[in-house]
Amino acid sequence: MNAIQLHANDLILFAHIVAAGSFTKAADQTGLPKATLSRRLSDLELALGERLLQRSTRRLALTEFGQHMLEHAQRLLDETEAATALAQHRQLVPQGTLRASFPPEYRELSLVAVVTEFARQYPDVRLELDLSARRVDLVAERFDLAVRAATQLPDDSTLVARHVVTQENGLFASRAYLRRHGTPATPDELSAHVGLALVTSGGEHQRWRLSRGKARWEGLPAQAHSANSVGLQLALAAAGLGIVGLSERFARELVEQGALERVLPDWCLPPTTVWCVTPGRRLLPKRTSAFIEILTSMLSDGPARPGRR
Incomplete structure (x- = not known):
């Protein structure tokens, strides 16, 4: 005995044809040509080994076997429509x-x-x-x-990376710190200051790479505290512990409040892109x-x- 191989789409089309009452109406509803619907139904009947519909020029009539198969086909159609409705709802209302x-x-x-x-x-x-x-x-x-x-x-x-924002970076310190230690006028004067260094995921201290036009300077103050949290660095700088390299966006509110100010404003750290x-x-x-x-x-x-x- 040969195994019967059914295609779910053919059963769903069978349910559409019965619901429409004619191949013409079913073709209008599904967007498929009448000839395609007729061929798909014939293929389904051939696979099942029995007729599902009695065809005449005036109407379609279910056979006894077709009546039983329609129950299964209708369930497939109902589940397909329910899945489609769910997908559409999830697109309209994220969940x-x-x-x-x-x-x-x-x-x-x-x-x-x-x-x-x-x-x-x-x-x-x-x-x-x-x-x-x-x-x-x-x-x-x-x-x-x-x-x-x-x-x-x-x-x-x-992976796909989407650009979110590019953040400009610079050096910042509290006014209290700069009153105690002085304000550096050049990058070379940073060696006499206290730095707050960021620890990378690899465990290394991230060096400051400053630029002004074509001029470059790279290094860290000899005395540098380190942390792997930008939020903690921001708080420590505001508390007057040292100079920190930060995103201008992250520092902006404290600058507006007077808790921080830009150090060496003509010199910039490399920008950071958020992806x-x-x-x-x-x-x-x-x-x-x-x-x-x-x-x-x-x-x-x-x-x-x-x-x-």
Whole structure:
């Protein structure tokens, strides 16, 4: 006995034909030519070994076997329409779980405002947020997106990187610190100061690479405290512990408040680009694209103020 091989689409078309009452109406509803519908139905009957419909010039009539098969075909059609409706609803109303990874400094500096705004707009989405210095494996760990701040990203064809914002960087210190230690007039004078160095994920102290036009200077003060948290560095600088290299955006609010001021304002550190990285080149779920849109809007819109908007 030969195994029967059925195609679900043919059963669904059978249900459409019966519901329409004629090949002409079914062709209008499905967008398929009448000849194609007739051929697909004949192929289905051939595979089943029995007729499903009695055809005449005036009407279609179900056979007894066709009546039994229609129950199964209708269930397939109902499930297909339900799945389509679910997909359409999820595109119109984002829902489900969004897994996102951020550098740890975003906890203090930007993430609260972004998450609060996203949750307000899309209450049906559940957020799972990972904040750590490690570089997560988006595919293996099933992350929807990761935010990464870097001067450049590694070449990885399995990921798609979307530009969020480019942050200008410079040196900052509190007025109290500069009153005690003096304000450096040139990069060479930094050697007599206290620095606050960022520790990279590789455990190295990130050296300051300053530029002004074609002029370059690279180094760190001989006395430098270190931390792997930009938020902590910002707080320590505001407390008067030393000079820190920061994004202008992260420092802006404290500068406006008078807690920090720019050191060597004509000299800049290399800019940092913030990227939103997603797995592969597949179609993004609506919840992911909505989060990226809010993230991009808020990171590009003024200083990092928790609870802003």
